[in-house]
Amino acid sequence: MRFVNPIPFVRDIGRSKAFYQDILGLRVLEDFGSFVLFETGFAIHEGQSLEQTVWREATTSQEPYGQRNLLLYFEHEDVDAAFAEIGPRVKLIHPVERQAWGQRVFRFYDPDGHAIEIGEPQNLALTGDFQGS
16 A cells, blocks of 8 residues: 545635646646646546535535645755745745754645645755755
8 A cells, every 4th residue: 555645625726726837837637627637647637526425415515625734845956946936936835944944945825725835855854955045
């Protein structure tokens, strides 16, 4: 058995697909309408459709899916360049900062309120081969 990936539920698949393509620069590998798989293995699924598939009924609730209980983690070789490109276009949680374990990251929300973290590659943080504050 191997873990493949989480699949966040989203309210508006078109809006979320555009967000991950346009803001994060992810490329679509497969687009099945209510399910989008990106080249990185990351995927999103239209929430009510997936609720119907999994639980045999869709909720009528319009509560946001992102509930401060999931962090979607991405890495970028140049976290400062990623922040310069992405930061002004999203609702930030915080700008680039160094974590207790040495890695530099920034965090923000996607359109459904899922928290996203973009950090420098872990190997850079662990080896001490990094720049900046």
